[in-house]
Amino acid sequence: DAKTTQPTSMDCAEGRAANLPCNHSTISGNEYVYWYRQIHSQGPQYIIHGLKNNETNEMASLIITEDRKSSTLILPHATLRDTAVYYCIVGGSEKLVFGKGTKLTVNP
């Protein structure tokens, strides 16, 4: 079973920041937090991952709380093409355990 809890769905206006929360209260000290997304029925796409520190890349930012029990994925300027199911995954070693994710809808 997935070790994360995410809201089922979220909406965001185009051009605004999308903040997707994830709870992972049972995360172990050496487990990473990974984010993937799946656009429609395409293959999942890797977004970002982190251990303790906040991370940023060309796609998104990842904010991890100090106690590491939750995190937030931030898409700074959401576009219609960011509409997808976003998965927060803890661990990442070898097999990925996908939960139900958050269905993000970006509205014009």
Add this chain to the structure above:
Amino acid sequence: NAGVMQNPRHLVRRRGQEARLRCSPMKGHSHVYWYRQLPEEGLKFMVYLQKENIIDESGMPKERFSAEFPKEGPSILRIQQVVRGDSAAYFCASSRGTGRIYEQYFGPGTRLTVT
């Protein structure tokens, strides 16, 4: 930089036939993973392979399913005597290594339909 390639993209088989799904990992990647996504369900891990070795097949059904990743050539997921319940999207992913710092990159998937 070619990504993970899968073929065929769509495959139709009649009940009882065999299905062969191919996956070519990204260049430089020696680790391959197979996942299955049943209609309206989430992705489920099936098997993890390195060249010529099956490392973890804990998600593979015990019968009719097999996987290989030979020294040369793509990884193959084989489903024998397909049944309607095998209809799903099968995704392959690859990574440079294993462990917590190696992200997996996914292919576009093979949509298997069993009639």
